[in-house]
Amino acid sequence: MIEVKNVFKYYGNVMALDDVSFTVNEGEVVGFLGPNGAGKSTMMNIITGYLSSTSGDASVCGIDVLENPDEAKKKIGFLPEQPPLYREMKVSEYLNFVYDLKKCTLNRKAHVDEIMAVTKIANVRDRLIGNLSKGYRQRVGIAQALVGNPPVMIFDEPTVGLDPKQIIEIRNLIRNLGKNHTVILSTHILSEVQSVCDRILIINEGRLIADEKTENIARVAGSDRRYTVKIAGPRRDILRELRALSGVRSAEDTGDGDADGAAFDVEAERGIDIRKSLFNMLASKGWPIMELIPRGMSLEDVFVRIMDEDERRRTAPEGRRGGKE
């Protein structure tokens, strides 16, 4: 459906993308994950034909975006990082403009109404876009991408600036779109990709360092292995006992704490659930658990881990290529 082959992109002398290749199959929801400036937006802009690559090919539905841009663009709905909204237009006016711009052939009124219903912007249809809140603007931006019902949707950070309720709505919307569209979205929030995407592409400093099913990434992230525990009792003794507990890989005193007790970071060995033994040990000592918070890994942790693995793989047996400095 989407095929990217050996794409390089330089901005002047700055390398933004370094030999990126991947394919996205029909009906897949793929998340681009990476820190700011990793090259996510550049990659998306290249697929949509907004930018061109320095070398390499990108094609959508078998149509090369450089050779046949008009046909390729018809297949894509694109929400850029900054939604391309004309502030002086009304919402309905704007969507009708996009409808004309994309040379749609669907029934105009029904199609625009449907999009407004799906993105929940029908109630602001007659308001000027410039007067809308950030959340509504973001949704108008998404609505714009849906016009013409293109088979491929590309969303660059679709949930930025939305409140938690809207984020959930947008994620549901994207998940629904994923049922009969191919979707690529970018984000730097790990939980977002986990909740929406089938597959994750991790990009760092322009290089694609991981291309995995979401479950695998979740396993790498090992979100069920680290806890912050708040325990009432003598700090030093608790720490000693925690470290002695079997299955505990490391335990640290966070230094935090209040009248309830002191907080500790505990990490379990891979594949071991320490919660029961932790409870039993503390109960036997008479130190009650006041709080037990599972700590998912942050994106940074996942990155560090995946980058470490990437480096190990690359420098491993033959050591043909130098590691990343």
Added chain:
Amino acid sequence: MTAIFKRELRSFFSTPLGYVFSAVYLAASGLIFALFTLRSSTSDVSTYSSMMLFGFVAVLPLLTMRSFSEEKRLRTDALLLTSPVSATGMVLGKYLASLTVFAGNLLLSCVYIIPLGKYAADHSPVSAARTFGCFFAMFLVGACFIAVGIFVSSLTESQVVAAVGTMAILFFFASIALFNGMIDSYAVRTVLSWISLYSRFTNFTYGMFDFAALVYYLSFAAVFVFLTVRVTERRRWI
């Protein structure tokens, strides 16, 4: 192209820009008409139209300063550039929208001829050919100026830079003829008078249809429209 044309045209009048432009244009042209035609008690509008050339230098950049720079600044160009619209269609849509607003104002300012016709002295009636020639020439020069304005606007994200830059370039094109006489070198003079928009103007004001000048003006506009298309296309290669 039609979608962009319609949107641009509507946006002129859903923002103050279109009204400000019309107000300034009509005030300037009214003033110039009053000074150089009515006050000089003449039924000949050729002085008016040549003076309007300099009015255009000041006024037309207002019309074009926004066209591309605003899209760049607000990143709305992403929508246009990722839609199945060619760069040529995009530029032409914007160009024709600005041209339409200008032509509308030019047409409005034709009402000045009514009192002129009514009160012109019997021995010097208003010449239809000359008047038409003048307005037609003004339209052509305006079409060239707008092409320059759109081009400059495509080079920058700032409307102010676009407006001032356009004014400077237009002033150069409009005034070459004025300081051409001061240059000694015959070769330089020839070249300068060749690119001068002003010197091609005269035949029209005599009521003559100057086909060469028409071709010149149209090519001039086309060159700048073409350059704008190139700039727009180049954007994705940066």
